[in-house]
Amino acid sequence: WTAEARRKLRYFVSQGWGDLPICMAKTHLSISHDPALRGSPSGYTFPISDIRASVGAGFLFTLAGRIETLPGLPSRPLALGMDVDARGEITGLG
Structure with missing residues (x-):
């Protein structure tokens, strides 16, 4: 774990989130973190660079x-404010 990832983990635990399930984001190309390590690699350290x-x-x-x-989506998707007016013009794009 990087120092920053450890610091963030301590913060999350202090907020009462320490019992939440943990998912892992890694390359889909290898069981390791490195897409070049194919098959069943061994002898490597699995680095955790961040936790969110x-x-x-x-x-x-x-x-x-x-x-x-x-990025996450807003609680009210912007698409809900889009429409096509009587002239066929798109409205609500920004």
Whole structure:
């Protein structure tokens, strides 16, 4: 674990989130964090570079290796404000 990931984990525990389930974000190309390590690699250390909380969804998730995460959606999706007016113009795009 990186020092920052350990610090964040301590914070999450202090907030009462220590019993939440933990998911792991890693490459789909290997059982390890490294997409080049194919098959059943051994002799490597599995690095946890970050940990994040999705408290509303009820879980924590660790990041291993280079992972790009998607942003969460707002509670009211912007698509609900979009429409097509009588002239066929799209409204509500911004």
